[in-house]
Amino acid sequence: MYEQSQTAPSDLDLLKNSSLTSILQTEIEKIILSGEFGPGERLNEKALATRFSVSRGPVREACRALAERGLVKLIPNRGVFIREITKSEAAELYDVRAALFGTACRLTAERITDQELADLRVLLARMDAVAYRRDIDEYYPINLEFHNSVAKYARNNTLMQAYRECVEKLHLFRARGLIHGGGFEVSNKEHRQIVEAFAVRDALKSFEAGYQHVQEGKIRILMSGEGPRAKQPPAGPRN
Amino acid sequence: MYEQSQTAPSDLDLLKNSSLTSILQTEIEKIILSGEFGPGERLNEKALATRFSVSRGPVREACRALAERGLVKLIPNRGVFIREITKSEAAELYDVRAALFGTACRLTAERITDQELADLRVLLARMDAVAYRRDIDEYYPINLEFHNSVAKYARNNTLMQAYRECVEKLHLFRARGLIHGGGFEVSNKEHRQIVEAFAVRDALKSFEAGYQHVQEGKIRILMSGEGPRAKQPPAGPRN
DNA sequence: CCGTATTTGTCCGTATGTATG
């Protein structure tokens, strides 16, 4: 029998998780985030299966995983739909993101090395440079790297993963067209406050700076446009 | 064609998600949290299928979802294992939980009604009563209700769900036997600080009280026992 | 080190439920 001979796997073999389902999960995720299908649109199982030249089984499993992750929504007997993020849900997500990023900042403040601090300052300078030219295509990736670096320096993988998931879900909203464009300088000023809090290793101040930075992003979203009108489905599964 | 005729589903029909897979997901989750299978142990797909008198398809889908949720771990060609939470992972989870609960407290402080405040005080009194008798079986559910109430009063479903998931994952660790038993009075004293911060609607103070309360729980865990020895798997999939 | 048994991975067929004309 198996009993105790079956033990938990090491963390390493998760990386080369080369099952067909996990590959599909990644691919479908890419499709979703690429915006090929708009929010609310339906994904056809068979179409996906033929597209990747596989059977529907792995596709279903991959979709089930993505549903749990909040990227798609599964309706019994109707199929899988790209998750629609309403404005209020986006606002909720921003609060969660603020909680996680703020805490990442707090932990980072307690653990950051001088080298890491210097690296962050480099990113600040680079953002200042491109912000001056109002180049959002240049600014965005550096901004992303800044946030990811902070999350990394917190040395808490669980926290970082939760943060990434949160950001990913918000991409579904951003894809709707409501991109928080403006505010380079003000954004980078907030970044600077975070780094300064790191420099003096002030945990609470770092938290608050990170928390408020995300909250500012939320406010920009909420102020822009009217957001998606809550278009009612023609008919949910009535039973 | 489908085009726009297919719109996103309303939030309501998620509740009666009566597909076989989602039922299995709930059932298997119950099995895991009940401790019927210890952490690291393997779940046999066919055994689960016959147990619930269903095919392996829905079982596999349910397990995929649980894997994404972090309750089980899927290893290609080897199967599904109950997730093993090491002490360091538990510590990381506590930081995340602290972030979420602290933020829930912060939001609650901004939105709590007098009635809700009164309800919390009732829970405090009840916990004091059972703490006096050192009755952990009585204390635990009230303690749980207190935390859930606070999470609810924050009026942020996304946050609450993330918090619940976090707590659920920590149950996998608690199930190992390292229950944070002691400290009734000190715990309820922290509860009282949270409620007092609510009473004066101090957001930052509420956050810090909630954050530190969870952190205290973390410290109790870390201090207890040596934690699970990292028993190495006999052989990972070598390829 | 090799053969066998068991388990997982994948695919396909049928039934049921939903949307459309």
Add this chain to the structure above:
DNA sequence: ACATACATACGGACAAATACG
């Protein structure tokens, strides 16, 4: 309102990989 077409849900079977003797 009814019938038709189509997509999903589930079950079962075959192939591949792994574990054990």
